[in-house]
Amino acid sequence: MSEALQSLLDLLDLERIEEDIFRGRSRSAVVPRVFGGQVAAQALVAAGRTVPEDRHAHSLHAYFLRPGDPGAPIVYSVDRIRDGRSFTTRRVVAVQHGKPIFHLSASFQTYEEGLDHQEPMPPAPDPATLPTGEERLRSYPHLPAETVERFIEARAAVDLRYVEDPPFGSFGEPREPHSQVWFRTHGKLADDPLLHVVLATYVSDMTLLDSVLLAHGRGGWAVGDVVGASLDHAMWFHRPFRADEWLLYDQHSPSASGGRGLGQARIYTQDGRLAISVIQEGVVRVPRD
Numbered sequence: 001m002s003e004a005l006q007s008l009l010d011l012l013d014l015e016r017i018e019e020d021i022f023r024g025r026s027r028s029a030v031v032p033r034v035f036g037g038q039v040a041a042q043a044l045v046a047a048g049r050t051v052p053e054d055r056h057a058h059s060l061h062a063y064f065l066r067p068g069d070p071g072a073p074i075v076y077s078v079d080r081i082r083d084g085r086s087f088t089t090r091r092v093v094a095v096q097h098g099k100p101i102f103h104l105s106a107s108f109q110t111y112e113e114g115l116d117h118q119e120p121m122p123p124a125p126d127p128a129t130l131p132t133g134e135e136r137l138r139s140y141p142h143l144p145a146e147t148v149e150r151f152i153e154a155r156a157a158v159d160l161r162y163v164e165d166p167p168f169g170s171f172g173e174p175r176e177p178h179s180q181v182w183f184r185t186h187g188k189l190a191d192d193p194l195l196h197v198v199l200a201t202y203v204s205d206m207t208l209l210d211s212v213l214l215a216h217g218r219g220g221w222a223v224g225d226v227v228g229a230s231l232d233h234a235m236w237f238h239r240p241f242r243a244d245e246w247l248l249y250d251q252h253s254p255s256a257s258g259g260r261g262l263g264q265a266r267i268y269t270q271d272g273r274l275a276i277s278v279i280q281e282g283v284v285r286v287p288r289d
Contacts, residue, residue: 034068171219212261
């Protein structure tokens, strides 16, 4: 396991300070606020620690209410909404400086047999044939060295490989609002199913709005030609997967308007099983002169 991955796992390992109340640490991200994927992942950890082990996360719905302060701890309060025969529902509120910054609802289910079908996996090149995220970032001479190093540090726990140039690599050239990324953790993880769901939740917030930027030839926060932030985020976990094995994140944007952009995505295992569906809306504003 890489040092960066161990550091991330330590970050996601919350401290229980009271019954159904947990405390998490923060760290700086590419932008001067807490990374949204971190808050979502930590909130899911908090919810999962109040649920029986035989019930696995199958969906989450979240709202980002305020920017998080990376210099302060985050307190997660879990509300045990329902414990049914098959489903368990939890609500989590993340608080900093006495104010809620994030709200999560998550549902967990015991395993059961049922109908089974899925959309086929789209074509994508083998991840082994693609440049690493660090190699791709360092290949763009227009990016400031400081920006490149911040991106590399922020993503050091994850092997994340773009199939084509990301927005910050091809800005100025509008393209189809579609992006593909392969990802896996830099090292093996324990077999705990919740841990793999939590890591996928963390990564899911890294690139989903890229497809919005591609449609308009915008480079995004890396080059400062848009201001962006996550507003809400939803995920459905369909089939078992491992976050330490290659996953294809196939993303597209059906709409952008009113200073907001919508991203939709499906995440497949390398052998073609549809593991996760994701939808996110975010603020995407063009700064005024």
